[in-house]
Each structure stands twice: as structure tokens, then as C-alpha cells.
Amino acid sequence: MSRLFTLAAPATYREEIRKSRFVAHAAPVSDAGQALAFFASRSDPAATHNCWAYRIGAAYRFNDDGEPGGTAGRPILQAIDGQSCDRVAVLVVRWFGGILLGAGGLMRAYGGCAASCLRLADKLPVVDTVAARFECPFADLRLLKSRLGEFGAIVTGEDFGAAGVAVRLELPREHAGALAQALAGLSRGRIALEVSD
Known part of the structure; x- marks a missing residue:
């Protein structure tokens, strides 16, 4: 195309x-x-x-x-x-x-x-974007948010809970896989990116 x-x-x-x-x-x-x-x-x-x-x-x-x-x-x-x-x-x-x-x-x-x-x-x-989210402990939030720009991701919302934060974002579809790998690597596999279509 x-x-x-x-x-x-x-x-x-x-x-x-x-x-x-x-x-x-x-x-x-x-x-x-x-x-x-x-x-x-x-x-x-x-x-x-x-x-x-x-x-x-x-x-x-x-x-x-x-x-x-x-x-x-x-x-x-x-x-x-x-x-x-x-x-x-x-x-x-x-x-x-x-x-x-x-x-x-x-x-x-x-x-x-x-x-x-x-x-x-x-x-x-025209950039094809997707909505995504991940959850992380409060201690990891600052580091993870500082890396989102590398993938063209924009934070669209944050929900604070007792155990941590759920971060909602929008990013180019072509960078979703790389961001998922980066989040998993930074958190030793504890944080997963959920992409909604």
C-alpha cells in the first residue's frame, strides 16, 4: 500500500x-x-x-x-x-x-x-496509531515514562491505584512491538504492554 x-x-x-x-x-x-x-x-x-x-x-x-x-x-x-x-x-x-x-x-x-x-x-x-496500556509500580514510573518518547508514544492518561499506576498511551502501530520489548527488558519481564485494536 x-x-x-x-x-x-x-x-x-x-x-x-x-x-x-x-x-x-x-x-x-x-x-x-x-x-x-x-x-x-x-x-x-x-x-x-x-x-x-x-x-x-x-x-x-x-x-x-x-x-x-x-x-x-x-x-x-x-x-x-x-x-x-x-x-x-x-x-x-x-x-x-x-x-x-x-x-x-x-x-x-x-x-x-x-x-x-x-x-x-x-x-x-499519515501515521497509523494504536491505543495501549501498561501497569507498573510507582518506583518504575519515572524511568518508563522517560523512555516512551523514543517510540513516539504519548501518554493519554494515568490511573493511580494502591499497588502502582496504569498508564494509557497512544503510539504508532509500527513501534508497538519495540515498546513492548523495551518495557519487558526494563522490568525484567514484569511489565507487559497491552495493545487494543
């Missing part, structure tokens, strides 16, 4: 095509609600069309906003996929300039603006 990317920050691209003005807005998103909120915040009610698409893992949606079916939202989604992007939302706003573009022209305009916006945006690789 090829490497996927998300955006480091929102991006904007403007283009005029046969007197119609197109503005593409792209942003990183983590869920559908965030994507829809982004579209609502960047849509222009005075524009002729506000067409959009998003992809978040296997989930995706697109909207033609009054353009002929399949000429706007789907090409935007294809641009997202064509740029190997994930967790990304793209809105393309169009102000009609009086010249009809035809179905093929609309597809090229919407898809091309979206692709140009994504091509110019700063990207970050």
Missing part, C-alpha cells in the same frame, strides 16, 4: 477558467463532523456553487451542489485520492462567469483546482 499524507495546515488555490472564478480550500480533518464544519465555514452563499469532497480512511463523501451529477464532487474526491491524501477535506467554490464549460470542462475545472490546491499544500505522512 502506498504512503498516505494529510495536510500540515489549511491551503487555498485560486484560478479563473473561461471567466468563471474557482477557489479551492483544503484542510486536514479527523472526522466527518470536522469536514462538514470546515465546508460550512468556508462556503460562500453568494457563490454559484460550493462543491466538496472528503476522505477519512475508508469513509468519503462528495457533493455537486447543483452542478450536473458527477461533474464536481467526484472529481474533487479523485484529486484527493490521486494526490495520495487521507484525512483531508476539499471545498471548491465557483462563481459562474457566463460561459458554459460542459460536463468534461466542469470535471477538469473542479478536479484540477482541487489537485493544484493539494499539490501546493504542505503535507505530513
Whole structure:
């Protein structure tokens, strides 16, 4: 599977095509609600069309906003996929300039603006993370927490009990095995990492 990317920050691209003005807005998103909120915040009610698409893992949606079916939202989604992007939302706003573009022209305009916006945006690789936890005595907590950064792990919570601490964390899936080995080695096999999927 090829490497996927998300955006480091929102991006904007403007283009005029046969007197119609197109503005593409792209942003990183983590869920559908965030994507829809982004579209609502960047849509222009005075524009002729506000067409959009998003992809978040296997989930995706697109909207033609009054353009002929399949000429706007789907090409935007294809641009997202064509740029190997994930967790990304793209809105393309169009102000009609009086010249009809035809179905093929609309597809090229919407898809091309979206692709140009994504091509110019700063990207970050999408990292597949997992939630995990381990329990340790109070005396070992400081040492173990000091080593978590080596594996890209982030502590998401701690539960203190009478015998010790249960540490909850999130880390890149590819580092889970190495962290499990490190915890076992540091504790002489007493501490096990439990990964939840």
C-alpha cells in the first residue's frame, strides 16, 4: 500500500477558467463532523456553487451542489485520492462567469483546482496509531515514562491505584512491538504492554 499524507495546515488555490472564478480550500480533518464544519465555514452563499469532497480512511463523501451529477464532487474526491491524501477535506467554490464549460470542462475545472490546491499544500505522512496500556509500580514510573518518547508514544492518561499506576498511551502501530520489548527488558519481564485494536 502506498504512503498516505494529510495536510500540515489549511491551503487555498485560486484560478479563473473561461471567466468563471474557482477557489479551492483544503484542510486536514479527523472526522466527518470536522469536514462538514470546515465546508460550512468556508462556503460562500453568494457563490454559484460550493462543491466538496472528503476522505477519512475508508469513509468519503462528495457533493455537486447543483452542478450536473458527477461533474464536481467526484472529481474533487479523485484529486484527493490521486494526490495520495487521507484525512483531508476539499471545498471548491465557483462563481459562474457566463460561459458554459460542459460536463468534461466542469470535471477538469473542479478536479484540477482541487489537485493544484493539494499539490501546493504542505503535507505530513499519515501515521497509523494504536491505543495501549501498561501497569507498573510507582518506583518504575519515572524511568518508563522517560523512555516512551523514543517510540513516539504519548501518554493519554494515568490511573493511580494502591499497588502502582496504569498508564494509557497512544503510539504508532509500527513501534508497538519495540515498546513492548523495551518495557519487558526494563522490568525484567514484569511489565507487559497491552495493545487494543
